[in-house]
Amino acid sequence: MIDRKALEKIVMASFFGELEAFKPGNVSFYANGHNMTVDDFQKSAEASVPILCEINSSLGQRILNSVCATKEVVGCNTNLGMLLLFAPLIMAAEAGFRDRSELQKNLENTLSSIVKTDAEQIFEAIVIASPGGLNRVNEHDVNKAPDCTLYEAMDSARNRDSIALQYVNNFNEIFNIGLVEIKNFDKRWNSVKWATVSCYLNFMSLLLDSHLARKFGKEVAEDIRIKSKVIAKNFNSSSVPESSIEILQSYDLELKEKNYNPGTNADLTAASLLVYNLIS
Secondary structure, eight states: OOOHHHHHHHHHHHHHHHHHSOOTTSOBTTBOBTTBOHHHHHHHHHHHHHHHTOTTSOHHHHHHHHHHHHHHHHSSOSSHHHHHHHHHHHHHHHTOOSSHHHHHHHHHHHHHTOOHHHHHHHHHHHHHHOOTTOOOOSSSOTTSOOSSOHHHHHHHHTTTOHHHHHHHTTSHHIIIIIHHHHHHHHHHHSOHHHHHHHHHHHHHHHSOOHHHHHHHOHHHHHHHHHHHHHHHHHHHTOSSGGGGHHHHHHHHHHHHHTTOOOHHHHHHHHHHHHHHHHHO
């Protein structure tokens, strides 16, 4: 079983590793954006990691308390998506595992044992974080007290939110797309950082970014997905990823000029990196 200090170190490395990867449209060590800085994300990680790894806390407590701590130190929502994805993965890791299969089985057990109190706390966390483009909906609105299980709430949102989808498919995209991409490109380039960039671009080319779709509509999100497919192909064809940095810089500027922030795909990337770091 992994001890808490070792787990905290892995989780912190995953938060910082996501920042080290150049993710066009998002904040990284290469570029700030959307009125947020790298320092904001670093402070958020430092505030939330001990809370996420508090072994006696429930899933809902970890997420809600981390959102509150983040709000206190940076005054904005930098990491809600990552918190929603990291917390169940951390709890799965705490149960002890030898390989990817056991970690995912533990995750399934974690997700299936969520109770109503967790749903209430997670709904509250989402309202406090107030992610961009979050509108009221007719069924299982997070702005109201939950009238359902967390699974039912996430299932109702699965077609409009990639993070909700992970809660009902046992993190399928993270394990079977993101993790695989990082493993393959780390082996090819001997660089987790650049493999994480490839993971992000792959998500961008395959999935409509939920954050973009909520804020700007599905047509804009689909246009960005199609453009990202070209960017990903060009980047991944390079034998030396650093040589393609101008492609990333150009795309980053293009997205930020229109205030496009593909935050959900960045969250999926961060969670994929966390899984990679846990099983490596």
